[in-house]
Amino acid sequence: MKFEVTILGSSSATPIYNRNPTSQVLNINERLYLVDCGEGTQQQMLRFDVRASRIDHIFISHLHGDHYLGLIGLLSSLHLNGRKKTLKLFGPPQLKEIIDLQFKYSETTLQYEIEFTATDPTKTQTIISNEDVIVETIPLDHRIPCTGFLFREKKRLRKLLKDELERIGVPVEYFTALKKGADYTDLKGKLYKNDTLTTDSDEPKAYAYCSDTLYNQQYFKQIDNVDLLYHEATFLNNMLDRAKETHHTTALQAAEVALTVHAKKLLIGHFSARYKTLDELLEEAQSIFPETNLAIEGKTFTV
């Protein structure tokens, strides 16, 4: 099953050096999930060939502008481009008020429904559970209410050994039962144990999105063992005081989180405008967690 993340923006606070504010899009089994939506996200989608019409779920972590100011424009463009499908939107309760006010004054009545779910930054909540994925909020520790999002693949059905099924001549109508673990008995009464006809599906993967937050152990347990951890890394560690003051994390701290929670890979982003190049941030994180990458716009990472 496809499970990957494409970075649309990774600048903190202000756009600079061709870096756009935060946004990323997950492709989970060919469904697109948009996570945060800074100003210019719809332009970035055009640039990187992400079809906005394919997005059915949008998640907003918090109401600092660099994480949501592209949302109204995107919602409006979906409407103008003829969207009819319901869109599920998750974010702080006040987000709804902001959207409603702006559409009220532009006298826009959307052609599609927005199904809004308010997030609660004080506790973990399961906000989606569909055939592909379970999504939980991650309570973070920022200056204003903020949640991350944890995407956990559902365990898939067993995989059929097609050649073996063909050799034995198993009728197609048995396939669903086989995927669910049933044995098969042929017309002569011969029993085939399920594990001779199928193999286990891949272990479900997990992706954690942690933006913006103070280094704070409160969210560590929830994201233990994730395959890919996206963590903000606004500053180098020589700016630790500034990071604390603004409720952000340094690159070294992001790597410490990854180490502590046994993440397999780390992706750092939300870079401060003070860094024209990002090499030092990467090196700092890699110094203790080698499997680190930079959240560079347009790049896609497999979970």
Next chain:
Amino acid sequence: MKFEVTILGSSSATPIYNRNPTSQVLNINERLYLVDCGEGTQQQMLRFDVRASRIDHIFISHLHGDHYLGLIGLLSSLHLNGRKKTLKLFGPPQLKEIIDLQFKYSETTLQYEIEFTATDPTKTQTIISNEDVIVETIPLDHRIPCTGFLFREKKRLRKLLKDELERIGVPVEYFTALKKGADYTDLKGKLYKNDTLTTDSDEPKAYAYCSDTLYNQQYFKQIDNVDLLYHEATFLNNMLDRAKETHHTTALQAAEVALTVHAKKLLIGHFSARYKTLDELLEEAQSIFPETNLAIEGKTFTV
């Protein structure tokens, strides 16, 4: 005196084909005036080397997203980049409510003051009169309340004939009076008429910004004789019905406005997403008004 306009965006409704939503910046005697501010305007400023910190006046024509969704991000970036100077903002009264709500929920207290002036789309109002320019609102006819803006240079003081003044030996302290039209009498009592020592300054120029509007004669008189007319031209004239229905103008109509009001030059913009290339729009306008240009992003036009 410098009087020019740089296009930052000229797409209508949605960004597409690398065209951003509407925004443009006027440089009038080295002061910058921002007119509309679609999503991504601050990114466009970075791209085209327009220093946002130099902008002291921002004008928003109306509350369709493609004309103002970049404003909150820009105001926020000015704050984060240390602005202290008051910023004058002109726009529909509801704009203030939208800004206040968004800054309330991001818990942002700007370090600078926004001096907000609500525009009234039902009548022409003079909203700025400083040493360089007079700015009036232009009541337009759109689906929601909308005003254009007319920038009229102030008549400058007379220009000194430096060589002549030096030859006669006119002391510097007389220069201001000469610029204002006074004659000069030297120590021996000899009179020099002002027009032998100065020349008239250039005729004041005028720039009209008309976005978005139905073709409607109500605003023609006010913009008569402008040197440069920016007029929206969302559609080709074969889409006239659609233009009327959506309260927009065709390229041919924009050229008709320019002809009727005796504009010296025409700049068309606000192009519909249906036009991948803009040649046809230009040709249609030029067919009756040859001095037409396309409002291409990054291009600067002298008024």
